[in-house]
Amino acid sequence: MKTALLLAGLALAGVSSHAFAADNCTVKIKANDAMQYDIKTATVSASCPAITIELTHTGKMPVAAMGHNVVVSQTVLYDAIARDGLKAGAAAGYVPKNDPRVIAATALIGGGQSTKTTFAGSRLKAGGDYAFYCSFPGHATLMRGKLIVVK
Structure with a gap:
């Protein structure tokens, strides 16, 4: 009986650590009509071959009134990229096209x-x-967070 419980526990530990590793390559963010993300920090692994950002807008307002996206960049560059995004305009999703400072954008x-x-x-x-x-x-200014990258 103890051996069976130990084996079951080890199997569950293996599954949960694998799930953590898989989840560490995907960031899920929800945004609402109150200009808020549901998270302030996200952690990903530098060893991920690919990282996915998933955004869900839980509000009701249309994109023209309360549009949301997720842009990833070095922290020191976020203000300049956001300013340049305004110049790029709505047609570009307020993200400068082909800007090498932008790591990713939804x-x-x-x-x-x-x-x-x-x-x-x-x-x-x-x-x-x-x-x-x-x-x-x-x-x-309000909708931003820290992306933590671990090994």
């Missing part, structure tokens, strides 16, 4: 919609200082 979505983007994990370095934020006009 599409801009409205209430009830979801989107995702995937990028090479090699674009991030363990211990680096990264941020995620919404580039819709006026949102980056």
